Amino acid sequence: MQQLGVNPIAVTRLGKRYGPVGAVDGISFSVPAASVTGLLGGNGAGKTTTIAMLMGLITPSSGEARILGADMAHQRHQVLHRINFESPYVEMPMRLTVRQNLKVFGRLYGVADLKDRIDELAVELALQDFLDRPSGKLSAGQKTRVALAKSLINRPEVLLLDEPTASLDPDTADWVRTHLERYRRERGATILLASHNMPEVERLCDDVVMMKGGVIVDQGAPSELISRYGRETMEDVFLDVARGRRQGEAA
């Protein structure tokens, strides 16, 4: 186990309050280099708020969220070019073509060989047929591939994913997972993945952090948690945690 602070993603006593609502309440966890950690929890558990603080989009009320050593509330400009983010809930400008959108993001991230990088991603993610089509005219599956291309444009060392396969058909979702696995392996990327899809979590994640009501209620490798709760799948473990059942207690 590596120490907090030296891992690419390190969250220490992180909290966010909205008036009386404690969205995140003093959580600590870290993600070791080149590994994937799943951030799990029911609706309103605090996952998106945690990811938004890791991206430096929301200022914490307490504690800190560090990526690659930078405190994301104050020093994010030091590392933004080394990280990236994907969420199906973020829309790209719809009138720009896919190629134009990727150019805009590539420039924002300071990608030096941008034309080559876009061509490379177009082949890897099978975007060639619609590279010059307006982004607003794509199917959901095509949009997801473009969102994935955007998130990989700068070859990020750290990737934050907020439900990357939400509302995709099983075939497209599987394709996205396969691609993420490959990217992680080839790039040695460190990934934090918020997901409601438990088979996805079992497949992709080395570790999981389970949140409820803004706090961490359990963490460990999926196989460890499954055996600790005396269950068959992460789906069963998730239901135990969500419904407040103790480890090993019968349903």
Ligand SMILES: Nc1ncnc2c1ncn2[C@@H]1O[C@H](COP(=O)(O)OP(=O)(O)OP(=O)(O)O)[C@@H](O)[C@H]1O
């Ligand atoms: N801007 C805000 N103002 C007030 N409350 C907020 C705000 N953003 C989030 N919250 C509250 O904080 C809590 C955590 O929300 P968050 O979106 O982080 O949960 P989540 O785990 O991502 O949920 P989901 O799985 O539904 O996306 C919820 O109770 C939510 O209503």
